[in-house]
Amino acid sequence: MNNFLDFEKPIADLEGKIRELEGLEDGSDIEIKEDIAKLRQKALHQLEQTYAKLTPWQKTQVARHVDRPKLSDITAQLIEEFTPLAGDRAFADDKAIVGGMGRFRGRSVVVIGTEKGKDTESRLRHNFGMARPEGYRKAQRLMRMADHFSLPILTFIDTSGAYPGIGAEERGQAEAIARSIEVSLDVRVPMIASIVGEGGSGGAVALASANRVLMFANAIYSVISPEGCAAILWKTRDKAQEAATAMKVTAQDLLKLKVIDRIVDEPVGGAQRDVPAAINALGDAIEEELTSLVGKEPGELREERRRKFLAIGRLEEG
Amino acid sequence: MNWLTNKVLPKFRQLTTKQDTPDNLWVKCPDCGQMLFHNDLQANQNVCAHCDYHLRISPVERFEALFDEAKYDLIELPEVPVDPLKFRDSKRYTERLKDARHKTGDIDAMKVAHGKMNGNAAVIAVQNFDFMGGSLGLAVGEAIVAASKLAILQKAPLILFSAAGGARMQEGILSLMQMPRTTVAIQRLKENRLPFIVVLTDPTTGGVTASYAMLGDIQIAEPGALICFAGPRVIEETIRETLPDGFQRAEFLLEHGMLDMVVHRKDMRETLCRIIDLLGTKLKLPPAVMKNSDKKTVAKPSVAKEESAAASSSKK
Numbered sequence: 001m002n003n004f005l006d007f008e009k010p011i012a013d014l015e016g017k018i019r020e021l022e023g024l025e026d027g028s029d030i031e032i033k034e035d036i037a038k039l040r041q042k043a044l045h046q047l048e049q050t051y052a053k054l055t056p057w058q059k060t061q062v063a064r065h066v067d068r069p070k071l072s073d074i075t076a077q078l079i080e081e082f083t084p085l086a087g088d089r090a091f092a093d094d095k096a097i098v099g100g101m102g103r104f105r106g107r108s109v110v111v112i113g114t115e116k117g118k119d120t121e122s123r124l125r126h127n128f129g130m131a132r133p134e135g136y137r138k139a140q141r142l143m144r145m146a147d148h149f150s151l152p153i154l155t156f157i158d159t160s161g162a163y164p165g166i167g168a169e170e171r172g173q174a175e176a177i178a179r180s181i182e183v184s185l186d187v188r189v190p191m192i193a194s195i196v197g198e199g200g201s202g203g204a205v206a207l208a209s210a211n212r213v214l215m216f217a218n219a220i221y222s223v224i225s226p227e228g229c230a231a232i233l234w235k236t237r238d239k240a241q242e243a244a245t246a247m248k249v250t251a252q253d254l255l256k257l258k259v260i261d262r263i264v265d266e267p268v269g270g271a272q273r274d275v276p277a278a279i280n281a282l283g284d285a286i287e288e289e290l291t292s293l294v295g296k297e298p299g300e301l302r303e304e305r306r307r308k309f310l311a312i313g314r315l316e317e318g
Numbered sequence: 319m320n321w322l323t324n325k326v327l328p329k330f331r332q333l334t335t336k337q338d339t340p341d342n343l344w345v346k347c348p349d350c351g352q353m354l355f356h357n358d359l360q361a362n363q364n365v366c367a368h369c370d371y372h373l374r375i376s377p378v379e380r381f382e383a384l385f386d387e388a389k390y391d392l393i394e395l396p397e398v399p400v401d402p403l404k405f406r407d408s409k410r411y412t413e414r415l416k417d418a419r420h421k422t423g424d425i426d427a428m429k430v431a432h433g434k435m436n437g438n439a440a441v442i443a444v445q446n447f448d449f450m451g452g453s454l455g456l457a458v459g460e461a462i463v464a465a466s467k468l469a470i471l472q473k474a475p476l477i478l479f480s481a482a483g484g485a486r487m488q489e490g491i492l493s494l495m496q497m498p499r500t501t502v503a504i505q506r507l508k509e510n511r512l513p514f515i516v517v518l519t520d521p522t523t524g525g526v527t528a529s530y531a532m533l534g535d536i537q538i539a540e541p542g543a544l545i546c547f548a549g550p551r552v553i554e555e556t557i558r559e560t561l562p563d564g565f566q567r568a569e570f571l572l573e574h575g576m577l578d579m580v581v582h583r584k585d586m587r588e589t590l591c592r593i594i595d596l597l598g599t600k601l602k603l604p605p606a607v608m609k610n611s612d613k614k615t616v617a618k619p620s621v622a623k624e625e626s627a628a629a630s631s632s633k634k
Binding site: 162164165166168169170171172173174175177178179181182184185186201202205206209221222223224229232233234235239242243246247248249254257259306309310312313314 | 405487488494497502504524527562566
């Protein structure tokens with residue numbers, strides 16, 4: 001773990017010291033060994049303490065961490081026989097959204113998600129996870145296919161938002177997102193969305209209008225980025241911390257508002273510190289939710305999904 | 319009381335606010351710069367007589383221009399939670415709401431009315447940009463849900479005039495959730511085979527464009543309206559290029575296949591009447607309304623109507 005966030009500096013210092021001592025240690029010095037053990041204990045404690053009380057802005061930083069689980073990690077670990085499917089059949093294949101079929105814990109499913117990429121080359125290829133209309137049209141196509149073959153849909157979201165560009169606007173970014181939401185609310189198969197890192201605005205909700213919305217404990221989901229909100233309402237991006245708090249972007253807040261259905265705990269110090277463990281926990285949560293959905297009638301699944309969204313934020317009236 | 323608060327009060331406020339400063343007698347066209355006499359402008363539905371620039375127009379003026387004999391009924395919209403996040407930026411959200419309510423005389427950014435259009439029942443929802451940029455929050459979402467319900471109840475088409483800077487940030491994620499929420503409302507309408515006609519007006523952007531405003535059976539826009547997902551400033555900041563002329567304007571969207579037509583405000587009523595007539599809502603009019611229209615019609619049309627009425631009733 002080399003990529004420390006600014007608020008992790010004390011932990012980074014401790015780990016630096018540990019590495020230094022490990023360099024000195026030649027296997028004979030018991031005192032150094034003891035020191036290392038103590039420092040490790042201290043670092044772990046510090047990490048637990050820090051992550052137990054992250055502010056919304058710190059969570060935003062964690063959610064955007066470069067080592068967060070990527071869609072490619074998730075498909076590699078959770079989806080057997082993953083078979084990517086490309087293209088929107090109209091214009092292009094948008095690699096910011098990856099989709100396909102595969103087997104999730106024995107069950108055939110359709111997987112759709114945003115992919116940010118891991119290194120410079122793949123980040124550019126996936127456009128940093130910012131989809132264009134073709135991406136949302138591919139998603140619609142795959143959702144329709146899932147519906148046609150009665151396959152559950154699993155979506156994974158980690159995007160700062162839909163791409164704001166000339167071409168994207170020309171080819172109907174707004175319409176593509178609107179239709180993606182419409183199709184999500186139309187399919188009659190179980191649909192489970194997981195917010196893995198950033199759930200950025202319309203570009204995220206396009207894939208997250210699902211029967212169940214799960215969210216990693218340090219992920220964020222918001223109508224606009226804290227920076228964007230600060231720029232508009234406070235007239236300066238420097239107020240992003242305040243905006244993150246005011247907008248209620250954390251999983252814990254969103255569970256209270258009943259916008260999401262379940263929080264998936266992350267390993268100590270965040271999913272980025274132990275990606276396989278985090279993905280495994282996510283897989284367990286998805287499996288549980290999916291099991292509770294697969295027995296239901298197709299019409300019921302759709303109606304339940306629609307009612308769920310109709311009820312969000314409404315005054316109590318039953 | 320409802321009629322008083324919803325109809326008379328806003329009109330009264332409009333009159334008083336417009337007339338208390340003398341320079342409001344003349345309005346400068348934002349496009350061509352011509353000075354336009356207030357009364358002329360109003361008579362011309364807020365369209366510049368020199369360059370056809372479409373200035374903003376209030377929901378009430380729209381209703382009056384669209385419904386038969388300017389007669390319509392506003393519906394009372396369901397209450398929604400106020401300031402669910404207890405949001406505060408440089409100002410409290412509740413303060414901003416209060417200001418907007420005072421300025422417009424409305425509760426929130428959407429008004430819904432029903433009446434007749436060329437004899438056909440119709441529900442019209444109008445989003446008001448003057449109320450916090452028309453932003454989509456719980457109240458606008460609820461208004462669309464209510465408008466859809468009313469349209470289904472009356473077996474009438476829903477015509478929606480959109481105008482918004484996007485989502486209401488002060489309601490955070492709950493404003494984002496209005497995108498799926500309003501989509502469900504529109505799906506219910508469509509499953510009842512009732513027309514959903516969207517008229518995009520200046521400006522329609524962000525989460526509004528990316529949900530109900532792009533889901534119309536028929537997509538119309540007013541000339542020159544800015545219609546987009548990401549606003550021009552955001553795009554310029556991202557790609558660091560100046561944008562082409564006319565980018566994201568109604569005519570641009572028409573050319574790129576995103577709209578059915580761009581319609582001048584003076585032709586709006588006629589166009590909408592024709593569309594709802596052609597889409598056949600007469601077949602679905604409730605029997606009571608049928609009888610009424612039968613009384614005054616002569617020969618041919620009435621035969622057609624009776625036949626169609628018979629056809630629709632025999633189905634049931």
